[in-house]
Amino acid sequence: MFDKILIANRGEIALRVHRACREMGIRTVAIHSEADADAMHVRLADESVCVGPPAAAKSYLNVPAIIAAAEVTGAQAIHPGYGFLSENARFAEIVEAHGFTFIGPTAEHIRVMGDKITAKQTVMDAGIPVVPGSEGGVDSYEDAIPVAERIGYPVLIKAASGGGGRGMKVAETAADLKEAMDTASTEAKAAFGDGTVYIEKYLGRPRHIEIQILADTHGNVVHLGERDCSLQRRHQKILEEAPSPALNAADRAKIGETVRKAIGAIGYRGVGTIEFLWENGEFYFIEMNTRLQVEHPVTEMITGIDLVREQIRVADGAPLDIKQEDITLDGWSIECRINAENPRNFAPSPGTITDFHAPGGLGVRLDSALYAGYKIPPYYDSLIGKLIVHGRTRTEALLRLRRSLEEMVVGGVETSIPIFLALLEEPEFVNGDYHIRWLEEWLANREA
Template sequence: MFGSVLIANRGEIACRVIRTARRMGLRSIAVFSDADAGAAHVAMADAAVRIGPPAAAESYLAIDRIIEAARRTGAEAIHPGYGFLSENADFAEACAVAGLVFVGPPAEAIRAMGSKSAAKALMEQAGVPLVPGYHGADQDPAALARAAAEIGYPVLIKASAGGGGKGMRVVRAAADFAAELDRAKGEARAAFGDDRVLVEKYLTKPRHIEIQVFADTHGNVVSLHERDCSIQRRHQKIVEEAPAPLIDEAMRAAMGKTACDAARAIGYVGAGTVEFIAEDGAFHFMEMNTRLQVEHPVTEMITGIDLVEWQFRVAAGEALPLKQEGIGRRGHAVEVRLYAEDPARDFAPSTGALARLRLPAESRHLRIESGVRAGDEVSVHYDPMIAKLVTWDEDRDGALRHMAQALAACEIDGVQTNLDLLRRIVTHPDFCAAALDTGFIARHEAALLPARGAPPVAVLAAAAHRWLAT
């Protein structure tokens, strides 16, 4: 086992990795931009290195600066977290050239899954079921329109190199295809520098179910069960749970086997997630994320396994600590993502100082993952996540009850948040009954996103006092 690790990330995931590194006796090294000089992950680490100005392109995405920080501090390994460079094959290769252990999959596996179109072609060859669609190289608008007509409307246009809901457009009629294609390509070009798209049949009430897989360099590949991530806004997850409710054991086993087959097909190593879309008892491959997922804590809560520890052990060349038959499952876990954003304004990020941040105390039923503290600034430069709240109990009803209590205890001032939305979701009758699909928020918009009324009198008074004092 290596003795030191640099975490090439920030926020709650950097704090999360540092905690496991500390428990395992590894020296942790943080990196930070000027905007994060006083951040929680910097304070937690054994050492910290400035890597540039606030813009991610000049700091957290600057491969040469991160490699140099590792050299200067004597780091032996680099953990990329998620986002930023976590699925960048060039970064994985740069680590190898520098003699650093990359705590992630081989560059070849990252590249194989990096293009959604290429990944789906590879999965089709491996016999993994796909959503009917066009994943070819011809990007002529007329060819794409013909493919959409053959598939049958509604269809989904999706950026081939994308993620996070960017470059995705639902098209319900042929007359709208050209305009939506232009919009999807524009978003994809701006977000990923690549405007290639694929076109798929749009399922009307699908569930988003993913399988956590793990593989080592000794030929072992296992599934650590599934997660349901159907509750989304703008194609991005905000509530996840494990195991997926109302899934029969035959389908659960089939999905687990298919996910492991997918990992074997690309020579995968480390933690990964195979994502499926499911409807009417059938499931179809969407993509594979070649990194640790934001929602990994729900898997940890039901299995008792520290996935970051497994990442470290596999990266150091060890075999997986457990075989498939040794991976148990107990109880139910739910995670919500608490964001600084304004649901009433299409979930636009909200920036500013966290004037007040009170989260409930952790317990055996509640886990908190956060990278900010009261007084910290939510910056325009990075993801506006405040915290992840994760609850566990012997059954789903108990986990939801603990989550409702935890959300009721949260107090946040200084920025707009999605706290009220989360409270409404976890107590909504359909959610409690596990009537889930990716259109849940849109379908229940009236109940979940009530029109914003006039500000409370206390808020108006405070604003007037501040204005008069200036």
């Protein structure tokens, strides 16, 4: 097993990786920008190295500085967390080329799954259902017309590279197609350096369902059930739960086994997530995330499996010590992404934490790097914590979530906690009757 791991990230995920390493007897190296010198993961790590000024491009994305930090500290492996360099195939190659282990999939799989067109074809060949659409990139408006007519309007124009909702436009009718194509391509070029777009059928009110998988280098693959990530604003998830209120045991077993076999067929290693749109009982592949997900704790809560620990073991060459028949889903788990932002207009709210109290009790987990006196920097994502609860039933989990949100104190900055408390008053959410556009419709009605 590794003696020392460098954590190439910041915030709650850096602390999450540190905790897993500590429990495994592995020493940690924290990298940080000048703005994060007092961050909790830096305080707790065995060693720390400053890799640059506050801007992420000059610190957390500074590959030469990160490799140098690993070299000078004697780290044997690098864990990228999520975001930043976690799905950068070139970074994975550089890490391995310098003699370190990249705790994640191969660069080849990162590259294949990072291109949505190639990913779609790859999973189709492996037997995973996909959304009807173009067979590859669509180069022009003229080429797009017959594709859209074959699929049927409305259609969704999507960037082949990137994510986060950028480079995505809906064409409701043929009259909208050219503008949607041009806008999506321009956005994709600006955001990702690649203006290639493709076309998919636009589903009306689907749910966002994702399947967590875990694979080793010995051909063993398991799936750990699904997460429902349908509560989204601008294509960004804000609340996730496992299992999904929409699926039954037969749905879960069928799609889980399909994904498990497909991942085995392509020889994937490590953790990964296959994301689907689900509507009227049908699953449609949208993308694969070749990294640890922000929402991984809800899966951990209902399976009892530490996904970060398993990532590290697999990267070290160990076989999985669990089989598919060993995995059972126990109860219900819900996660709220707590952001430092105005709960009305969602503007970021960086600043100094004057007061902090973490909720606790049975079935409550808070993944956060906050502490009283900590200064939230304005340079990064506004996520400051993830509140995760577990209950024997969904109703119990919802009640525990309400209690925990009411108990949580974050002074000195605004947070998104009021949004979640308001959601818990909504009958449709409480009943699990929502879809990927429900939250934005609800927010628009609140503001009206």
